[in-house]
Amino acid sequence: MRGNIFHNLRNAWIATFFALLFSLAVAASQHHVRDTALTTCRPASFVPSENDTSVPRRFGFLLYRATDPLDFLGPSEVLFTLGRLAHVDFYYIVAESFVIVSTELVPPATKAYNSTIWTSVAPTHTYDDPPIDLDALVVPGGPGARAPSNVTLDLCGTRPNLKYFVNVYTGTVIAAEAGLLDGRRATTNRAAWLTATAAGPSTTWVGDEKWVVDGNVWTSSGVAAGIDAMVTFIARFWGEQLIARTLQLMADIPTRSTALCHVAERDLQVAINSIAIH
Template identity: 30%
Template sequence: MTLSIGFFVYPNHQTLDLAGPMSAFGLAGRVGETSPYELHVFSEQGGRLENSVGVEITTRALNECSVDTLIVVGGGQPEKLPDSSFEAVKQAAYRARRVASVCTGAFILAGAGLLSGRRATTHWRGALRLQQSYPDIHVEADRIYVRDGHIWTSAGTSAGIDLALAMIEEDCGHDISQAVARELVVYYRRPGGQSQFSTLSDLEPDSDGTRLVLDYIRRHLDASLTVDVLSSVACQSPRQFTRIFKRETGETPARAVERLRAEAARWRVEQTLKPVETIACLVGFNDPERMRRAFLRCFGQTPQALRRIASDHRHP
């Protein structure tokens, strides 16, 4: 049986949000005996429109869309699309068995009312905005992709490929999905629960207290970084601090500490020859097993595996 995959695009949509997943689904036919998918591109009105790099593509009108899987791609400020676009997506989604978004495409699903009361994710830069704009969505900012029932959402551009691989595995089995990953030369297969990389590095929190805390954590990775310690740095009560910190960063204090320690450790693992045990102590994990578990959550790889990959890149 052939499944139809429809991609919803709009002016200035992100090119790779479309091309990445589309390539994965297209390759599923090349590596298998038969082609399991038919691929279509839709926009609200149909016709030709430009993507984020000014390349025109031809689309069909969304009201013609009757597909097994509808995938909404991301782009710059998709929440500013006209109301008619959200309604068109909503109606097309009702006709589909499975609905998904790539990157900021989650804002379109949210605007169409399709994520209400559901778990979802998006690119880490937009995660807080999505949560603040739609408080009834359970935004999981540190996930590569999230599946809640028949609705899937994914993080940044490359996460759209992870989402497509997961769908291909569900539809066609492990072997086909793994073969597609090999053709694309991507990891098979980053789990949906793996954290997005480096979401805290570029955060600019609203309050001075949270900025001070993030800076304090970075400078005292090997110290005890309990909620009591961090709340005193922010000059807030522990309860008030935890609430404000989660609102402004999308993370609990404990998860933020783990993430920043893991990011600091990764650089040392990849760029130095220090023993993993020594690095674990330097960044505050103390126990290398704790650091290994944190690496798996944050990067989907153990410290030893990342060191081998970095070494291979330096010495091909």
Template identity: 30%
Template sequence: MNVSKDNGNAAGQRKLVVIVAMTRHMLLDFTGPADVFTNADRFLQARGANEGYEVRVVAPTYDKRVTTSAGIEVNCLYCAMDIQTPIDTLIVAGDDYCQLTIDEFTPFYEWLSGINEQNTRRIGSVCAGTFALAKAGLLDGRKATTHWEVAEKLKAQYPSIDVHGNAFFIQDGHVYTSAGVSSGIDLSLALVEEDYGKEIAVGVARQLVFYLRRPGVQAQFGNLLPVYDNTNIGQKLKLWLNERLHEPVDLNKIAENFNMSVRNLTRVLQKHTGMPPAKFIEKLRVEKARVFLEDTDMLLERIVEQCGFGNLITMRRIFLRQLAITPSDYRRAFRTSLKDTGEHELFPV
């Protein structure tokens, strides 16, 4: 088939959605958005609409194959370079980094660098697909997000990008970036709502048993404090404080333990972790509380004592600041799946 004869709004008002399956790891990176747009098209066609979506999942290489870590090989009808006509929505889904330097991906990045507002109405990414857009220069000077685990890596490699690691998705002009894996569904639902309104988007969300707009932020899923090298002051402080959070925190005592002055401790911690002692300790309290909330039935008042929050009001305020969720809601959302989660827990009598 000669794809170059098609156009961005083939068959009247149908919008061409091209999803590049970059990932070798997460199928949901590209299958999630594909399911959103194909279901939206199905709903529109059922209404007798002439408009809708034509969805093409394409490979980034000429062999048109995407081999996943799950042992599934996806044989696409097209590769990205086959698409030479206007695109309504382009989504680059996932990236496992090794693709950035492999020669067979060079034609794809040359093609991606030619994508602009004249030939593509909207450009998006899912998860670490942000790195592909960044490599092609499509994010220079823009706000963007990516998977929480690689947000700092994106900042370091592409300092011209204004990285917001907490958002599920971000729009900057005609460019949209989304966070980790399932956030591609969040973004795709938002794009459907942008095109055809809330009713169609809600219908698709219900079909997928998914929120139209998911509550919370990425911080709820990631670690507030990374795993530092054993020689890093941050790792040493984590280990020393973790068993002492229930005690009053005295910076003088901490500094003395590390043979430093309070001023020097603050300077070194800021340099190696990017945060002052008070912020570091607050995040550590939340991390410890999360373990209790996820894995135990310990009363909130007891967690307050164990983690040194002082009182429930303070704990709630800090959780909202760090995770945008209350401790009680966090427990309901993230407690172990081995617990009985019958309807009586969600809808108590």
């Protein structure tokens, strides 16, 4: 008897919790859409064909020493999960060589506790041999973004064929130094606000948004906000059905639905129920 009561109370708490998150997400979704050219998602019934060239499929991730891991692994996870439902390619790019890239911070001041917490990534391409026909370049942040190399700046500033730039956290420092944010609205991490905004004096910096879209440039604020920005990006171009299924596979509580312009409530509720049940 006690077991049944506990089970029912637990299920009721879970349902209430997710309902609250969903209501907050719906309310917040009215606040985050900033770019008038991208205020609507695809129709609810839209599912892109394999030959649809209007859908971004090829993503590059710029890597460098002392990148924050979640800045690239978070958006990568969204694309990885989407890739289980549709064709997607993504690549890890470094400017200098094929040397393994570490997220290890530069000593001595940043290694005061001698922790071994670093992630290492094998790049797939270099600046001299970049992927062909990338649709979007994701620029992560981290301590290393505050002293980007000339080659890194060149990579960001001389890619006229790129359709979109997605900047995460202090990746906006690199984008600003490269001139990508000149005359645009953008956001960045509040903890590094002075450093980041100083890199883009002609940028209109927005401090109260998790992400901002201006034309083909997307910027996000905190580290985890890169996930929100990528979910936003996918929702805008890939449609409601695929992003709802992606969120469900990720078991991601749809607070991320703040990123969606008009994702069907029914589809998101199905995702919420699935998470609660399992």
